[in-house]
Amino acid sequence: MNMNVVEIVKLGRKYMLLWPDRRELAEYFAEYHAIKMARLVCKYLPGVALFTLVMQLYFGGVASLPQSVVYTVFMLSVPLQALVMLGIKADKFLPPALANWYKEGVAKINQSGGDIKLCVQKPRYVDLAQLLNISYRHAKH
Structure with a gap:
């Protein structure tokens, strides 16, 4: 961008x-x-x-x-x-391996009852930070 x-x-x-x-x-x-x-x-x-x-x-x-x-x-x-x-x-966009891991993480959180709306087309590092933040916040509850 x-x-x-x-x-x-x-x-x-x-x-x-x-x-x-x-x-x-x-x-x-x-x-x-x-x-x-x-x-x-x-x-x-x-x-x-x-x-x-x-x-x-x-x-x-x-x-x-x-x-x-x-x-x-x-x-x-x-x-x-x-x-x-x-x-x-x-x-910057995530490298392919990390992007796949990111997409799996988003899918896993959404399957376990979460409803997060994160970019899954071409995720960037800021999207990864949001996913990690949500994951750790979600794990506390």
Whole structure:
């Protein structure tokens, strides 16, 4: 799909929030580690950037303002970069083997009494995240 940067970032955030935080998924999906790192970066790096700016200005004075701003902008760009990378990954189609597994999972949930409406024609990674999220939520109940 052709999306602008804002849509990619929104999709990346949606993908990050949808992906279940279950350790057992690390054995099967490389995305688990990427999403875990993106959550960490999005949560803590803005605070670290602000702390770095304040400390550099406190110890270096106004003379260090240009350098402080560069460091801060770089640190604030890392969460944005993580969301862009997740958004790009979320928009990719699943490989054939994973797509078949995904379709079987959707069918299995629908047969066991669920009524989920997920894409089964050409599923993407964001669809996989939705299925996993529904599966783990469904398993709790």
